Amino acid sequence: MQKVCTMQTKEGSSEDMLPFDPVTVLLSIIVCIFLVTVLYKKKEDVPQNYPPGPKPLPIIGNILNLDIEKAHLSFLELAKKYGPVYSIKVGVQKMVVLCGYDTVREALVNHAEEFAERPTTPIFTDITKGYGLIFSRGHNSKAMRRFTLSTLRDFGMGKRTLEDKINEESNRLVETIKSYKGEPFDNNMIMNAAVGNIIVSILLGHRFDYNDPKLQRLLTIIRDIIRIGGSPMALLYNAFPSLMRWIPGSHKTLRPTIDEFNSFVREVFTKQRDQLDVNDQRNLIDCFLVKQKEEKPNPELYFHDGNLTTLVTDLFSAGMETTSTTLRWGILLMMKYPDVQEKVQKEIEKVIGSAEPQLVHRQHMPYTDAVVHEIQRFSDITPFVARETTQDVILKGFFIPKGTHIVGSLTSVLRDPKYFQKPNEFYPQHFLDSEGNFVRSEAFIPFSAGRRSCAGENLAKMELFIFFTKLLQNFTFKSPLGAKLDFNPIIGITLAPRKHEICAISRN
Template identity: 40%
Template sequence: MEPLGTSTVLLVICLSCLLLSAIWKSQANKRKKMPPGPTPLPIIGNALQLKTNHLDLTLCKASLSETFGHVFTLHFGTKPVVVIHGYDAVKEALIDRAEEFAPRGKMPLLDKYFQGQGIIFSNGERWKQLRRFALTTLRNFGMGKKSIEERIREEAQYLLEQLQATKEQPFDPTFLLNCATSNIICSIVFGKHYDYDDKKFLAIMAVMNENFEIVSSPWGQVANTFPSFMNLIPGPHHRIGTNLEKAKAFVTEEMEAHKETLDPSSPRDFIDCFLVKQDQEKNNEASAFTTENLIRSTIDLFTAGTETTSTTLRYGLLILQKYPEIEGKTNAGSTGVLLCFLHVGFLTLSLLRLLSEKVREEIDRVVGRSRFPCMSDRGEMPYTDSVIHEIQRFISLVPMSLPHSVGKDTPFRGYTIPKDTTVFPLLTSVLFDGKEFPNPTQFDPQHFLNKDGTFRKSDYFMPFSAGKRVCAGEGLARMELFLFLASILQNFRLKPLTDPQDIDIKPHLSSVGNVPPKYRLCVMPR
């Protein structure tokens, strides 16, 4: 073969340069129409400007919103993402224009395993069918009704027995809280209750807990930013696939057992209902009710119904150890305790009295010690309710929501977001809004109290996201948080192993989720 001549080589180089120039100009034109943002570097994008240990607070920095406005573009590697910052912009996208911003955005670390199946990571007609079916089924099996409240109260009794069994010795509350919250969703999905020492049950919760930590870790963040590169790099992010296979095997075993005992006229749980629906649509080639979607949807419900609520409870118990005056350990009349709640402005004497009561005193007054708390008590327990809301606000559990996208080129606030661009509604920017919540970085239940001591609702309270993709189990989670936390504090005092001043309540991991540091505590019967 004859070597290429000099003129041929030069021609190839020139054509390559022209092609690269055309691509660059095309991308530059698109960038001009997109929201502004800091200049990205080749390949790594804006990676050097983003802190992997607390991404949401990095994005909330005033410098970004003040410089670029409430909608700006960042590059996660080579891919541009649009960040929506602040209540007005987030509300406009997720609520006022909910249909346009309903599509799920890219999460490469999980997309390669879910492949658009299930409820959380699907889009289009498949997502609409599966979500509608899940919501209907959850309601039919008691979500938001008295029947599910009774299940939660029964599970609270199991949890209290397990706490009593610790015999005032230090323990890690992670798996006890996981068991309690998981059994609620399991009663709906699998139609059964698992013992707290069931090895298979504990094993599946362990892998789900690990996956939540991995996707929220720097490993997970880098794997979502540079997926092709990280596929070649060893690390804990590869365990996600192995863990999901274990979850799939667990669900498949339950599904096969359900098939053997299925009575189509009397479905017992979500799996039964799905199998009945699947049979009804067996001749519909476009049906979303496939075996793969049953498995993935069940994993979605099981994970979402366990991890988010149990993590919120675990974080809440840590915060209450940090601030024992809120739980009710210190003298109710302590001036020092009250001063930690004072903001600029006049506080009435009635508010001061309310703040001095604390959660346990309120529980004792409203519920007493002879019965379990119930949801009808919540209206008479504004301080307890405000503490739970403040826990959710303060921890901002899913700080950037799960990513959204747009299904077509979408005008937004004077810019154009190109089709299929990933969009992050920055929920932390709403939950930490300084005008709505003075001193937002401080844990303060008064954020949800009126001056007369009544509970204060806020449109800025979006821990479950908002719009079309709002958490399907929001009502169930709210019920669990109130009943579990009130039951624990009704029966036990929390005893930290260190001085409360030394307790660190900053997230241990922060990306997809804010994960509290691991800790141990003692619970002392009252």
């Protein structure tokens, strides 16, 4: 007899949001003091045909025009008044915001070289020194990206070997979920662990048990980095770095948090360096260490320990966080839309049955493919991308100088009414034609576009399809009795579901 899915009443978890930081109040007072005591007589020189925007205030710029806890939504509101290309100032930092698919594509694709640089992000660049992949710039960025793409391909990205590894991990995830026997549980940590093990196998050459204390700690560190790095205090740090370095607050915990993860990485590659066999490169760290031995001395060394440490941290966090967060949104949406879940399960039964899901199945599963795409579109987990212009450029008739900080609103792209019939609703038909065939939308760019699009895009696509299909092949997901589904995200570098419990009813 099937168990009735029940839920124990629990108090709201403090993990759902970063605690209120009284330092914000103190900072507001300091800013007010600046405003009434500092003379601001010098008028800024604005280039001809520079994008329009709200008039900035002295010192604080346009911070009062933004909801700093939901900046991605503020960008949409400002676009309604100032158009798809407009300017703002956050503190003393000038920015140009791009909204809508046509505008973002013209910049990132048609003018790929001009919009190819990563801007300086003080809260992270102060810590990473510009090493690694995500926050690196110039030649270092190009060298790390080439190495990453090449190594990911060598270790199976897009190949059957990696596909089999994802299936093996998804089987372990299924067994873990079955152990809850239909009772409510929080899937956050085990989903992160399962997806994290895929990138760990590429980086380190092995996997962790889900209950391994070391893995649990690493996942907690990544969660904290994502939350703090996208918090209001981080935004204020980036706006006023010289001031915020001296003010206590949650942003001050970011450095020791990243340092702890980096310490783990250095410990791993130090051991691997002692055991290195250039003829048997077992993982990405081995490949990097071989490059390090081969690199000829020159003024611009790329394969040094600083780059290796930050690169592994970048790939672990990005490779785990985005995919696992998307899957968690997917399960939440299946609980809200049981009719969609049932249609996916029927297609799985028709095409796959009880066999292992493979990427080749996807072309015969248009509805499932459409649902996975719509989960990515609707969840909008990476609401904007940051770029910097490498030279003066004209965009949509506006002059944007070299070195301008660019914010590309992916939220405005994925919810562009010109390309999506019901942009604010979960609607899989966005990716289906009238006959039920899968159709691509050119405005579907959750991995960004252009020169700095996500290096792990192909890996993420493999993981999303196999994990999602395997989960719905084995379970029907339901909301615990009496629970209310909350689709307001936790704001961080990514937009993640709030703490919630699910019931996974076995279908076998």
